[in-house]
Amino acid sequence: MKVTEHIQQANGKTLFSFEIIPPKKGQNIEELYNNIDPLMEFKPPFIDVTTSREEYVYIEKKGLLDRKITRMRPGTVGICASLKYKYNVDAIPHVLCGGFTKEETEYVLVDCHYLGLDNVMALRGDAMKHEQYFGKTAGGHQYAAELVTQISDLNKGKYLHEIIETPYNSNFCIGVAGYPEKHLESPSLDADLRRLKEKVDAGADYVVTQMFFDNQKYFDFVDKARSIGITVPIIPGIKPISIQRHLQLLPQVFRLDVPETLVHEIEKCKDNNQVRQIGVEWAIEQSKELIAKGVPVVHFYSMGKSDNIKSIASAVF
């Protein structure tokens, strides 16, 4: 089922969902299941599966370093199929511009269609680790809006090189990313919102936000989005802080603010067990307020271990 249909069917009740990251190449998928299992009692209608950019690795050969490009966490579409099969849940693959030609994207989408995946999340992807700025892959897309157009076209039977008139078209529900504190490369929040509107105009059906720690940022973002004609559901993304280093890492990587009260609470912690507990308590308060305001879904960034997400979900769902 589509995300938008799940939201409609919930009839105003806030849903619980989460995102997972594929295991590193060579690791056991059972560990992923072990982290998903405890969350299934909260009946997530959908689970997102991220896609990672390729990166360079250096392999030593006879004293020389050989540079190879590889994807460290492959398997997004396969994991989606396995989640659908194992848990009977809608699994949403993240599809990236970066690292894919338009042809490769078309093949990924055809696989998703044949597997019965009803939703895809269309993202640009970040720059590769050695790059300062995102560089378009040869034969690929520069911006997520172009990827949304490709997916919308496919839904109408418009493949890259031919139009195929058939009743068997894909009918993907398309998600895109939104940034309550603006995307790090954008000159202003308003400029970034206009880009978000372009993605919606190109066919995006819903938005999932980047993490934020101050709900007011999300409420203001939704108000601004509505005022420029973005009417699709805007799903808040929540990440519980779990290690002290997040205080530096998250603002550095995502250019977002951590509220003073939260900073103080985390600075007082003696170890990461205490930090994890504070992160859970903060996310519970955030979730309670979001639910009280009637958000359609609270979407959690799980980043591996799920015990903290379970504690939050137990308190609020």
Ligand SMILES: Cc1cc2nc3c(=O)[nH]c(=O)nc-3n(C[C@H](O)[C@H](O)[C@H](O)COP(=O)(O)OP(=O)(O)OC[C@H]3O[C@@H](n4cnc5c(N)ncnc54)[C@H](O)[C@@H]3O)c2cc1C
């Ligand atoms: C919910 C969510 C899930 C994510 N999942 C993944 C994942 O699985 N894998 C991964 O690698 N990354 C993921 N990301 C990170 C995402 O790929 C990065 O934030 C990336 O830098 C931007 O992606 P986007 O789709 O928002 O890009 P875009 O919408 O293309 O925007 C990127 C930047 O370009 C600007 N822009 C857009 N169009 C134009 C234009 N025509 N001219 C000039 N500027 C323009 C925007 O304002 C913005 O600053 C996720 C992010 C979110 C919020």
